[in-house]
Amino acid sequence: MHPKLLKGNLLLFFLVVLGGPLAVVAQTPVTVQMVTTTEDSLLIRRLADTILTDGRAYENLRLLTKTVGARLSGSAGYYKAEKWGQRVLGEASADKIWMQECMVPHWVRGGKDSASCSGLPKDMISGLDVLALGNSQGTGSRGIKAPVVLIHSFDELEQHKDELRGKIVFYNYPFNPLFVETFEAYGDAVRYRAMGASRAAKYGAIGVLVRSMSSSVTNFPHTGALLYNDSFPKIPAFAVGLHDADWLSEQVERDPGGIKVFMRSGAHMMPDTPAHNIIGELKGTEFPDQYITVGGHLDSWDPAEGAQDDGAGCVQSIEVLRALKAIGYRPRHTIRVVLFANEENGGRGGRKYAEAAKDAGEKHLLGLESDNGGFTPRAFTLSLPDEKLAAIQPWIQLLKPYGVYELERGGGGSDVNPMSRQLGATVGELRPDSQRYFEYHHARNDVLENVNKRELELGAVNMAALIYLVDKYGL
Amino acid sequence: MHPKLLKGNLLLFFLVVLGGPLAVVAQTPVTVQMVTTTEDSLLIRRLADTILTDGRAYENLRLLTKTVGARLSGSAGYYKAEKWGQRVLGEASADKIWMQECMVPHWVRGGKDSASCSGLPKDMISGLDVLALGNSQGTGSRGIKAPVVLIHSFDELEQHKDELRGKIVFYNYPFNPLFVETFEAYGDAVRYRAMGASRAAKYGAIGVLVRSMSSSVTNFPHTGALLYNDSFPKIPAFAVGLHDADWLSEQVERDPGGIKVFMRSGAHMMPDTPAHNIIGELKGTEFPDQYITVGGHLDSWDPAEGAQDDGAGCVQSIEVLRALKAIGYRPRHTIRVVLFANEENGGRGGRKYAEAAKDAGEKHLLGLESDNGGFTPRAFTLSLPDEKLAAIQPWIQLLKPYGVYELERGGGGSDVNPMSRQLGATVGELRPDSQRYFEYHHARNDVLENVNKRELELGAVNMAALIYLVDKYGL
Numbered sequence: 030m031h032p033k034l035l036k037g038n039l040l041l042f043f044l045v046v047l048g049g050p051l052a053v054v055a056q057t058p059v060t061v062q063m064v065t066t067t068e069d070s071l072l073i074r075r076l077a078d079t080i081l082t083d084g085r086a087y088e089n090l091r092l093l094t095k096t097v098g099a100r101l102s103g104s105a106g107y108y109k110a111e112k113w114g115q116r117v118l119g120e121a122s123a124d125k126i127w128m129q130e131c132m133v134p135h136w137v138r139g140g141k142d143s144a145s146c147s148g149l150p151k152d153m154i155s156g157l158d159v160l161a162l163g164n165s166q167g168t169g170s171r172g173i174k175a176p177v178v179l180i181h182s183f184d185e186l187e188q189h190k191d192e193l194r195g196k197i198v199f200y201n202y203p204f205n206p207l208f209v210e211t212f213e214a215y216g217d218a219v220r221y222r223a224m225g226a227s228r229a230a231k232y233g234a235i236g237v238l239v240r241s242m243s244s245s246v247t248n249f250p251h252t253g254a255l256l257y258n259d260s261f262p263k264i265p266a267f268a269v270g271l272h273d274a275d276w277l278s279e280q281v282e283r284d285p286g287g288i289k290v291f292m293r294s295g296a297h298m299m300p301d302t303p304a305h306n307i308i309g310e311l312k313g314t315e316f317p318d319q320y321i322t323v324g325g326h327l328d329s330w331d332p333a334e335g336a337q338d339d340g341a342g343c344v345q346s347i348e349v350l351r352a353l354k355a356i357g358y359r360p361r362h363t364i365r366v367v368l369f370a371n372e373e374n375g376g377r378g379g380r381k382y383a384e385a386a387k388d389a390g391e392k393h394l395l396g397l398e399s400d401n402g403g404f405t406p407r408a409f410t411l412s413l414p415d416e417k418l419a420a421i422q423p424w425i426q427l428l429k430p431y432g433v434y435e436l437e438r439g440g441g442g443s444d445v446n447p448m449s450r451q452l453g454a455t456v457g458e459l460r461p462d463s464q465r466y467f468e469y470h471h472a473r474n475d476v477l478e479n480v481n482k483r484e485l486e487l488g489a490v491n492m493a494a495l496i497y498l499v500d501k502y503g504l
Numbered sequence: 505m506h507p508k509l510l511k512g513n514l515l516l517f518f519l520v521v522l523g524g525p526l527a528v529v530a531q532t533p534v535t536v537q538m539v540t541t542t543e544d545s546l547l548i549r550r551l552a553d554t555i556l557t558d559g560r561a562y563e564n565l566r567l568l569t570k571t572v573g574a575r576l577s578g579s580a581g582y583y584k585a586e587k588w589g590q591r592v593l594g595e596a597s598a599d600k601i602w603m604q605e606c607m608v609p610h611w612v613r614g615g616k617d618s619a620s621c622s623g624l625p626k627d628m629i630s631g632l633d634v635l636a637l638g639n640s641q642g643t644g645s646r647g648i649k650a651p652v653v654l655i656h657s658f659d660e661l662e663q664h665k666d667e668l669r670g671k672i673v674f675y676n677y678p679f680n681p682l683f684v685e686t687f688e689a690y691g692d693a694v695r696y697r698a699m700g701a702s703r704a705a706k707y708g709a710i711g712v713l714v715r716s717m718s719s720s721v722t723n724f725p726h727t728g729a730l731l732y733n734d735s736f737p738k739i740p741a742f743a744v745g746l747h748d749a750d751w752l753s754e755q756v757e758r759d760p761g762g763i764k765v766f767m768r769s770g771a772h773m774m775p776d777t778p779a780h781n782i783i784g785e786l787k788g789t790e791f792p793d794q795y796i797t798v799g800g801h802l803d804s805w806d807p808a809e810g811a812q813d814d815g816a817g818c819v820q821s822i823e824v825l826r827a828l829k830a831i832g833y834r835p836r837h838t839i840r841v842v843l844f845a846n847e848e849n850g851g852r853g854g855r856k857y858a859e860a861a862k863d864a865g866e867k868h869l870l871g872l873e874s875d876n877g878g879f880t881p882r883a884f885t886l887s888l889p890d891e892k893l894a895a896i897q898p899w900i901q902l903l904k905p906y907g908v909y910e911l912e913r914g915g916g917g918s919d920v921n922p923m924s925r926q927l928g929a930t931v932g933e934l935r936p937d938s939q940r941y942f943e944y945h946h947a948r949n950d951v952l953e954n955v956n957k958r959e960l961e962l963g964a965v966n967m968a969a970l971i972y973l974v975d976k977y978g979l
Contacts, residue, residue: 081681087721206556209906209962246562246957405880405937431684432937434909462880462907462937464958482721483939487684 065423069501073427073494075356080490083355086348087482089117090341090403094334094477101163101331102371103135103302110327114307114343114368121351123309123366131381133304133371136164138331139295144238144267147174148288149280157277159267160252160332161294162222162239163374166263172293173197173236173265179281183220186228194233197290199269200225201240201278204467211244211463212401215470218242219253226266227258236292237266240274242467248272249472252330254374265294268471304328306378307368311350315361320386321499322365322396322454323349323492326372326379326444333475337466341403341485343368345459348489349496360500362394369444372400379444383451393454395499396445399492402469403485404461406432409495410439411457412449413504424498433491435460455504459488544976548902548969550831555965558830561823562957564592565816565878569809569952576638576806577846578610578777585802589782589818589843596826598784598841606856608779608846611639613806614770619713619742622649623763624755632752634742635727635807636769637697637714638849641738647768648672648711648740654756658695661703669708672765674744675700676715676753679942686719686938687876690945693717694728701741702733711767712741715749717942723747724947727805729849740769743946779803781853782843786825790836795861796974797840797871797929798824798967801847801854801919808950812941816878816960818843820934823964824971835975837869844919847875854919858926868929870974871920874967877944878960879936881907884970885914886932887924888979899973908966910935930979934963 080086097113100106111128118126144157161167175197180186182202186193200221208214219242226237241251248270257263269277281288307327313319325342329335346366353360370378386393397409411418418438425436440446441456448454461484469475555561572588575581586603593601619632636642650672655661657677661668675696683689694717701712716726723745732738744752755763782802788794800817804810821841828835845853861868872884886893893913900911915921916931923929936959944950 077684078682081684206958207553209552209556211958244958405939464880464962465956468956481940481943483681483686483719487939 065427069427069498072358072497076352076493076497077431077490079352079355080348080486080493084348084486084489085121085351086344086485086489089344089347090336090480090485091477093340093344094336098334099331100327100329100335101136102133102304102328102374103299104331107304107328111305111307114327117347118307118309118350118366121309121347122354123350124312125310127308128305129308129381129385130303130305131370131377132301133377134164134375135299135302136374137297137299139167139297142267142294144290144292146277146280146288146290148284157273158248158250158270159238160250161296162266162268163252163254163330164257164298165226165255165266165294165296167294167296168236168265168292170295172291174289174291175235176286177277177281177288177290179278183228190232193229196234197236197238197292198225198229198234199238199277199281201274203240204242204244206244211467214244215242215467222253222268223256226255226264227261230261230264234264236264238269238290239266241268241271243271243470243472245271245468247468247474249474251470251472252332253471265292265296267292267294304370306370306382309347309350309366311353311360311364313361313363314359317363318392319362320365320391320393321362321496322367322393322445322448323496324367324369324444325399327368328371328373330373330471332473333471334477336475336477336480337402337469338471338475339372339400341480341488342399345399345403345485345489345492349493352489352493353497358497362500364496364500372444376443380447383447386448387451391452393448393452394504396441396448396454396456397458397492397496398442398445399459399488400442400444401459401461401463402466403480403488404465405484406459406461406488406491408433408435408437408460409457410437410460412440412455413438417504427498428491428494431490431494432487459492461488544902544973547831547833547972551827551968551972552906552965554827554830555823555961555968559823559961559964560592560596560826561819561960561964564819564822565811565955565960566952568815568818569811573809574806575802575804575810576611577608577779577803577849578774579806582779582803586780586782589802592822593782593784593825593841596784596822597829598825599787600785602783603780604783604856604860605778605780606845606852607776608852609639609850610774610777611849612772612774614642614772617742617769619765619767621752621755621763621765623759632748633723633725633745634713635725636771637727637730637741637743638805639730639732639773640701640741640769640771642769642771643711643740643767645770647766649764649766650710651761652752652756652763652765654753658703665707668704671709672711672713672767673700673704673709674713674752674756676749678715679717679719681719686942689719690717690942697728697743698731701730701739702736705736705739709739711739713744713765714741716743716746718746718945718947720746720943722943722949724949726945726947727807728946740767740771742767742769779845779853781845781857784822784825784841786828786835786839788836788838789834792838793867794837795840795866795868796837796971797842797868797920797923798971799842799844799919800874802843803846803848805848805946807948808946809952810950811952811955812877812944812950813946814847814875816955816963817874820874820878820960820964820967824968827964827968828972833972837975839971839975847919851918855922858922861923862926866927868923868927869979871916871923871929871931872967872970873917873920873933874963875917875919876934876936876938877941878955878963879938879940880959881934881936881963881966883908883910883912883935884932885912885935887915887930888913892979902973903966903969906965906969907962934967936963
């Protein structure tokens with residue numbers, strides 16, 4: 030919060046927005062109000078103009094996806110991505126660029142995963158499109174083969190716990206289409222991916238198949254991290270595409286106990302290895318030792334280009350810096366772009382950044398993340414108390430021309446949330462439209478061609494506008 | 505407007521929405537208010553549930569795009585689409601289905617259009633990806649060849665009017681990325697497609713190339729209707745893909761007067777031919793002779809599947825009827841789904857529908873259209889006076905959980921606007937997010953694969969909800 034704007038406990042509410050209706054007015058008692066002016070509207074328009082006409086976000090994403098590609102922690106791709114990050118932050122005219130080291134898990138897929146069925150009617154195609162889950166153990170080179178037990182929930186698993194020894198458990202829990210916000214469907218279903226293997230291993234199962242966490246009409250399997258419980262054997266676990274999951278479910282229901290699945294994967298863990306957050310800064314003019322952070326994660330799963338997850342967030346964050354610099358804006362606070370390491374299977378980069386900031390005694394106003402895809406923007410979440418959130422509602426009139434119409438209470442993403450815990454910083458994230466995210470998430474089709482240039486850019490416009498407003502008015 | 509809800513000039517404002525904040529309150533003086541209740545919220549949730557779980561919109565679109573495909577007025581595809589429309593309206597349990605005949609233009613592309621350059625540096629590839637504009641005359645089988653004049657605006661055309669005789673005019677007017685709402689960029693650029701041929705023919709040009717009206721990163725040419733001015737010769741006109749337009753522009757700038765283009769097209773007009781609007785009805789229980797119409801257009805351009813334009817609007821409209829019937833809702837007014845004929849190159853279906861309704865003395869409350877693609881919903885426009893629009897703003901709280909957060913003043917699309925002129929009906933349209941529409945509009949990539957199932961369904965949810973609210977509360 031800019032101290033000049035604080036007049037005791039209440040600042041007169043003053044809203045001048047070019048052409049905007051006065052429809053959104055805070056309904057709750059307000060202790061702090063944010064002035065928004067025609068000057069703000071014009072400055073944000075200049076940010077939009079440079080991003081929509083001279084923007085580098087899409088071309089930077091093209092370079093990342095097509096010349097670097099997949100970049101899982103510890104892989105050669107990740108180190109190539111680190112170089113890309115430093116170069117593009119330089120091209121965006123960051124005042125300072127550096128690497129922040131952290132140790133990251135190094136999981137390796139070890140070749141192509143495969144799975145097939147036996148016990149089927151003659152002439153039926155038996156292969157399944159699968160991907161070993163991240164952090165999964167492999168099967169050994171000869172693979173494993175066992176009867177499949179079809180399970181729809183952890184409750185059902187418990188009911189069948191005496192029938193699981195030596196079996197392969199197939200979790201076929203659907204991605205619930207009734208959640209309009211698809212991240213809620215993901216939150217509902219992801220426990221089977223995260224915990225399903227150990228829950229099944231507890232009862233003697235030797236392998237796990239998990240229906241992909243997806244709303245897709247396609248059959249691409251969607252990988253993602255599992256978390257082993259060290260109390261139980263680490264059994265291999267694969268994601269199965271939706272068509273194949275439906276098909277396998279039918280086969281097992283038709284002939285319970287008669288269908289066997291063969292699984293083979295060379296997946297294995299290597300020792301932890303050093304990697305880096307890539308950081309670029311615009312130095313603040315008034316409060317250079319107070320920080321506003323904006324970022325996405327640089328790592329991706331190995332089977333795809335990581336275009337939506339989270340190349341988009343990286344290039345949008347870099348674009349915020351480029352655009353502010355391009356229009357000659359000199360921030361009051363230091364603005365940092367962070368390309369976080371190891372979000373996908375460890376979260377080490379996010380934790381490292383917050384810990385290092387704490388160790389250095391840094392003051393952080395905001396950690397803003399974009400890790401929900403580069404889709405058309407709708408909202409930001411911010412971890413603000415109600416009265417502060419009410420005070421900034423007038424900002425919506427400045428963002429709405431570019432698509433954001435809600436500033437909601439909520440957390441940040443997993444890379445900035447440690448800043449809340451460690452530093453007491455406000456955290457938040459861009460909430461673009463969620464309908465297409467789980468078409469691509471952690472799957473082979475997360476490629477540049479499934480990112481729309483203008484949607485990506487409009488996300489960056491709103492992020493730049495929010496960063497500007499926080500820099501000007503504080504939080 | 506339901507008469508029971510009118511209490512003199514002002515109805516007490518009463519808003520009960522499950523879990524919704526009371527943020528959006530009409531700011532203008534209000535003469536009519538719409539009650540919205542928990543009952544409304546629950547009924548709309550039931551509509552959403554059936555559309556998101558048992559919905560037929562996507563499967564119907566798959567059938568239309570993959571078993572019918574392109575369906576330009578007068579083509580065999582169009583008559584196949586008429587059969588599809590009758591069948592799926594039957595499956596959606598319409599009480600009554602019929603065909604409304606109208607005469608439509610019958611333009612035929614007549615084979616593959618081609619264009620290439622000469623006068624280029626050696627070894628340079630000379631072909632251009634082009635599509636003759638709809639309604640364009642062809643070139644004759646031997647084609648035409650002439651020097652290219654590069655033109656950026658009609659003003660520039662006038663400045664060069666003495667240099668155009670015997671030439672091919674290439675309009676390279678960009679799709680302005682600064683319009684956040686892409687339909688504004690389209691409205692700005694489309695005059696070169698619509699009027700460019702006759703404006704150039706006036707000064708003796710023999711052919712026209714037009715930069716595609718698109719924000720795409722691809723090179724697909726985007727066709728669409730041109731309108732000849734009968735005072736001038738009807739010269740052939742082609743759309744050029746964006747990459748090729750940039751490239752051709754460079755070549756002409758490098759060597760003005762030195763580049764010739766060859767154009768060949770077999771396009772020609774046939775005599776007008778009969779076609780039909782396909783109409784399905786749910787009979788009203790209280791006011792069976794008062795109508796609410798919802799529709800999209802059944803015809804499409806010939807090079808694509810017409811998935812977004814406007815298969816999406818057709819299947820969403822049919823889904824409105826299916827969902828209302830599926831939850832057992834019995835409408836007070838008669839609800840009509842209309843699959844309009846000939847939107848793309850004539851607008852005859854929309855005019856016919858309004859004229860027939862006028863001749864029959866029908867009373868129409870609303871004509872609602874979906875012809876902006878099946879993208880994630882954001883708004884509806886309605887042709888209401890300000891005070892009525894203010895009165896229905898509380899409805900937003902019922903739509904917002906499904907994506908629509910604005911009820912704006914505006915017209916309908918070109919198929920329902922005649923209902924306003926002829927019948928004095930309120931008209932409106934779904935305004936989904938516009939960022940991707942001009943990637944696909946009138947181009948070969950307007951295919952099912954570029955429609956997202958959930959975005960399509962959420963459009964239908966909001967349309968069904970709005971139709972329900974209008975049926976219950978009137979307008």
